[in-house]
């Protein structure tokens with residue numbers, strides 16, 4: 418049987434990105450299209466449906482489908498939507514174009530987000546149904562695509578075989594954002610409090626919970642985080658629902674795309690390097706340090722950190738540990754965008770310590786690559802981390818990561834002191850500045866030994882996180898399992 422699969426997501430690189438979700442959706446869709454099963458056991462290329470936000474660049478040769486007329490989820494008549502098909506690299510990108518919902522500056526944080534994403538799901542499913550081929554698996558991502566489960570339940574209740582035959586896999590990238598819709602806004606989703614579809618919380622509906630409960634299968638993006646998410650400490654209130662899913666909730670470690678992240682071909686870097694010819698990394702270090710106003714001749718350890726300025730990522734741990742790090746001769750390069758207040762301490766530190774602390778307060782793809790390549794160690798002290806991508810990229814760039822022992826970080830970095838001869842970075846336990854500082858000190862100690870450090874870097878660069886052989890086949894397996902569960906009526 419050939420499976421037809423569509424991915425539904427609020428982000429997809431390079432079209433629309435605020436975080437790792439975008440990279441994963443793009444890389445997974447491409448990897449699925451390259452699997453040996455593609456075209457045979459898997460209809461390829463797969464479809465990725467994405468809202469057409471204002472900033473999405475639409476190529477001139479995009480194909481415009483005839484307009485679709487769908488009922489407004491909030492019951493305010495009918496809405497005209499367009500589907501714009503774009504041949505992306507290895508999949509078909511289908512932009513859901515409804516200007517009143519998406520032609521706005523920011524992707525998220527509008528008061529009518531539940532309505533916007535309910536509409537997105539409705540239009541996406543209407544487009545997939547109009548194709549005329551049954552859809553075996555709808556692969557939804559995070560709360561924004563939770564309304565698809567409401568849509569499916571409605572279609573099924575109406576006796577529509579398109580919905581009755583469609584299995585759903587939910588991938589949770591971010592358990593912290595639920596898509597909470599209070600009772601007063603239920604009408605925006607076309608729901609009434611008393612109907613069973615609205616769930617049994619008397620105060621409103623949690624769209625991520627809805628997707629967890631109603632999907633055949635749910636996963637998160639590492640086995641480590643999947644285990645943590647079952648506990649009240651990490652479950653963000655959803656641990657009971659995840660526990661109730663039993664074996665139908667699991668972890669699949671994300672990959673990275675080794676062609677996108679490749680220091681041996683990256684045109685942005687001052688020099689190219691690889692495992693067999695690593696010397697260019699020193700030029701990348703000198704280039705980074707010069708660009709941020711540090712002395713490139715100073716051999717002292719340089720710490721790089723990149724990420725969304727979100728409390729999840731632990732920027733505050735670095736800020737609070739920075740005085741001790743600076744006292745030990747460490748220099749720090751931080752790149753982040755998001756909550757400006759989290760950047761405040763770094764702004765102050767950079768002003769007070771020119772040449773020792775640098776803050777790049779924006780999302781800058783090129784600069785990020787220079788940091789991955791040019792830093793001596795990469796820092797990722799997340800409080801929780803479903804998977805994390807920075808540590809994987811840092812490994813690929815031969816920059817040993819210092820990470821907290823949590824979620825996907827613990828699954829992807831091996832501590833060099835705990836496992837001599839096998840380690841790829843440094844792992845610390847407590848979410849405290851002192852633990853972070855101690856881990857950086859361990860890295861600095863090992864770095865003092867040239868032979869050991871060269872071997873560590875080499876092992877870091879040898880780690881293979883490619884999707885094609887790793888996680889993409891696991892998703893295909895999950896799709897098959899979801900279909901079997903749907904057929905058996907387990908959902």
Ligand code: GLC
Nearest residue numbers: 437438590638802803804805
């Ligand atoms: C979210 C998670 C991150 C994960 C990414 C992609 O951003 O916080 O850990 O790597 O999604 O799955």
